[in-house]
């Protein structure tokens with residue numbers, strides 16, 4: 098099955114009846130005729146932080162699958178009751194040991210967490226306030242590199258787009 102329905106429930110999580118795929122304005126949604134439950138298939142929101150030291154940017158190496166060993170901005174999924182900028186600050190603290198201030202929105206990108214989880218990545222500019230640079234949580238290593246010369250492959254296309262934009266802006270600014 099392709100498209101969002103590959104993630105469809107087959108049975109109602111509330112009353113266990115088989116779900117049928119209803120059609121709401123051309124969008125197929127699994128729904129339960131017994132209790133009215135509807136499964137909305139949405140992308141998962143994630144937040145990332147861009148932290149600069151001069152012309153360098155903070156990158157973390159992933160410790161776990163998917164894409165273990167590859168590199169990303171400090172980033173992670175937003176918790177249920179968490180604001181996106183809080184998530185960016187929390188993930189940065191957990192993965193890099195750095196305390197940051199969120200300065201503003203840099204970009205929003207659509208992406209996919211392999212194998213097929215759609216993600217909306219909200220990217221913030223952030224400034225170091227303190228802490229100690231140390232790989233933690235689900236990071237294997239952390240450090241600062243030029244955005245166009247990371248220490249290894251970048252795990253996700255959305256992060257690659259951010260780094261390409263940073264490198265282009267740096268070139269334009271003569272950094």
Ligand SMILES: [Zn+2]
Nearest residue numbers: 109112129132
């Ligand atoms: Zn039901």
